[in-house]
Amino acid sequence: MENTIDTIYDRRSVRKYIDKEVNPDLVDEILRAGMFAPSGYNKQPWEFVVFNKKEIINEIKNMHPYASSLETAPVCIMVCGDTQKELAEGFYQVDCSAAIENMVLAARALGLDTCWMGIYPWEDVMAAFSQRFSLPENIKPFALIALGYAESRQPRPKRYDSSKIHYNKW
Amino acid sequence: MENTIDTIYDRRSVRKYIDKEVNPDLVDEILRAGMFAPSGYNKQPWEFVVFNKKEIINEIKNMHPYASSLETAPVCIMVCGDTQKELAEGFYQVDCSAAIENMVLAARALGLDTCWMGIYPWEDVMAAFSQRFSLPENIKPFALIALGYAESRQPRPKRYDSSKIHYNKW
Numbered sequence: 001m002e003n004t005i006d007t008i009y010d011r012r013s014v015r016k017y018i019d020k021e022v023n024p025d026l027v028d029e030i031l032r033a034g035m036f037a038p039s040g041y042n043k044q045p046w047e048f049v050v051f052n053k054k055e056i057i058n059e060i061k062n063m064h065p066y067a068s069s070l071e072t073a074p075v076c077i078m079v080c081g082d083t084q085k086e087l088a089e090g091f092y093q094v095d096c097s098a099a100i101e102n103m104v105l106a107a108r109a110l111g112l113d114t115c116w117m118g119i120y121p122w123e124d125v126m127a128a129f130s131q132r133f134s135l136p137e138n139i140k141p142f143a144l145i146a147l148g149y150a151e152s153r154q155p156r157p158k159r160y161d162s163s164k165i166h167y168n169k170w
Numbered sequence: 171m172e173n174t175i176d177t178i179y180d181r182r183s184v185r186k187y188i189d190k191e192v193n194p195d196l197v198d199e200i201l202r203a204g205m206f207a208p209s210g211y212n213k214q215p216w217e218f219v220v221f222n223k224k225e226i227i228n229e230i231k232n233m234h235p236y237a238s239s240l241e242t243a244p245v246c247i248m249v250c251g252d253t254q255k256e257l258a259e260g261f262y263q264v265d266c267s268a269a270i271e272n273m274v275l276a277a278r279a280l281g282l283d284t285c286w287m288g289i290y291p292w293e294d295v296m297a298a299f300s301q302r303f304s305l306p307e308n309i310k311p312f313a314l315i316a317l318g319y320a321e322s323r324q325p326r327p328k329r330y331d332s333s334k335i336h337y338n339k340w
Contacts, residue, residue, distance in 0.1 A: 004279035005176040008203045009270050028335075035329045037271065038286050041269045044329065049336045056338055074198065090291030097267030098286075101207065102178050107277065109174035110292055116208050116268075121260030133340045157204045159214065165198075166219045170303045 003087070007109045014113035015069040015149030016097050022075050027052075028111050031146070033106035034079070039095035045085035046092075046099045047139060049078040063128050063146065069115035073146035077103070078119075084138040093120060096142045103145060113150040118143050177279045179326050184283035185239040189316030196280050197222075200317070203250070203276035209232050209265035213256035213293075214261075215332050216269050217309060219248040234314065239285035243316035247273070248299070254308040263290060266312045273315060283320040288313050 002010070010103045010163055031048055039045060051057050052075050060078075061070035070076055081092025104114040119125050128140035172180070182311050201218055209215060221227050222245050230248075231240035240246055249270055251262030274284040290309045299311035 004172060004174045004177040004275055005199070005203065008206050010210070011206070013208055028286075029175070031332045033175065033333065036178050036181070037332060038181070038183055038274070040288060047334050047336070049338075049340060050241060051338055053338055063205055082329060088291050089290075093260065094267045094290070096287065097264045098271040101268040101271035102275075104208070105174055105272075106178060118210060118261075118264065120264070121258050126174055135340055139340070159200045161205060161214075164217050165201055166206065166217070168221055168223055169220075170219060170305055170309070 002109055007105050011104055011108045012077040012113070012154050013115045014150040014153070015115055016151040017074065017113070018151050019071040020074070020149045022112065022147060024110065027075060027147070029110060030103050031159065032105045034099040034103040035099035037102045038096065039098065040091045041087055043085040043087065043091070043095070045082045046096050047080040047082060050164055051076040051078065051135065060144065064117060064119070064125060064130065066145065067117055069117070069146035072151070073148045075143045076087065077147060078141060079143050079145065080135065081140045081142050082138055093142065094154060100145060105145060111149070112147060113153070115146040118145070129159060172246050172279055175291060177275050178197060181278045182324050183285045184323070185285055186318040186321040187228065187242040187244065187328070188321050190244070190319045192282065196282065197245060197317070199210070200273050204269040204273040207265065207272045208266035209268065211257055212233045213255040213257065213265070213272070215252045217250040217252060217264050219303065221246040223246065230314065233302065234287060234289070234295060237287055237314065239287070239316035242321070243318045245317040247315040247317060248311055249313050249315065250305065251310045252308055253310060262310065263312065270313055270315060277317060281319070282317060283323070285316040286313060291326055292317045
C-alpha cells in the first residue's frame, strides 16, 4: 500500500469511473477511516448513508447541481452531521470535513478514487436531501462522496505555493 | 514510511511534546500536504502562519482557551481562510479543515504529532488573533496546529461504530 505522503499528493477528484463494483469490505474500511478523524471534544458528530443501488444514485445525481461523477460511480456516500452532538454552531461542518478527507485518502490508498461534492452550504440542496431521505431534524446532509475505480487518472498537479506561508507574523 | 490506513488509525491529538526542534524541511512538507487538499472550485483559500519562536508560541497559548499543548510544542501553525476566495459563505471552513487533516496525517507519517485546536467558530477568539497579528479583513484565523515530537503516544482507540452506517436510506 502506498505511503501517506504519496497518497496525499496522488488524490484527485475523479468524475468518470469504470463499470466495476466496489467490494463492501473496502467501503467499510473507508467508513472506518472517516470515523478515525479528530473532532471537536471528540463528539464524532458524523453519520453515513451508503448508496449502492444505481436507481437511487441516478436520482441523487439529479438532485445536485454538480454531481456528474454520479453518472458512472457505483457507490455514493452521503456524510451527515448531527447537530445534537455539536457544542457550538459550526462544529459539525469542520468535523465532517476532516472525516471526509480521511475517507478520500483511504479510498486512494485502497486503489479507489472519489469526488467530494458539497451539499452544505446550499440551503436549497440541503433541504432537498433532508426531505427525500426523511432525515431527522438534527441530522444535516453535508456532502456526497462518489466512489469507484477511475476511468483514468491525472498526474500530480503543482499546488505548492510559498507565498501562502508566513513566519511568526502575517 | 507508514502506509496511509495505519497513519489514519494512529493519528492522535498529542498535548505534551519533548524538547526537540522540528526540521524546517519537515514543516515545509507538512505545509505542502495541506496545499494538496481538495477545495471548493479548487480555490485553495488557505494561508499558513508558522510560529517557531517560543516567545510568540507562549503568547498564543494565553490567547486560546484550550491550548495547553502549546506549553511544550516547538512549532505552532495557524491556518487561515481567505474569504475573497470563497464562492459561498461557509466554504473556507470546509476547505481549511480538509487541509488541516492532510497536515496532521502528514505529520504523523513523518514521525511527528499534532493537536488541532479550533479558533473558528468562537468570534471572540477569532477577533483576538485577527487583532494581534494584524490580519487583513479577508483573512480569517481558523485553527491552530501544535506540532512536535510526542512525549508519549496512546494506543489506537476503538472508534468504529456500525450504528452510524445506513444503506440506501436513513
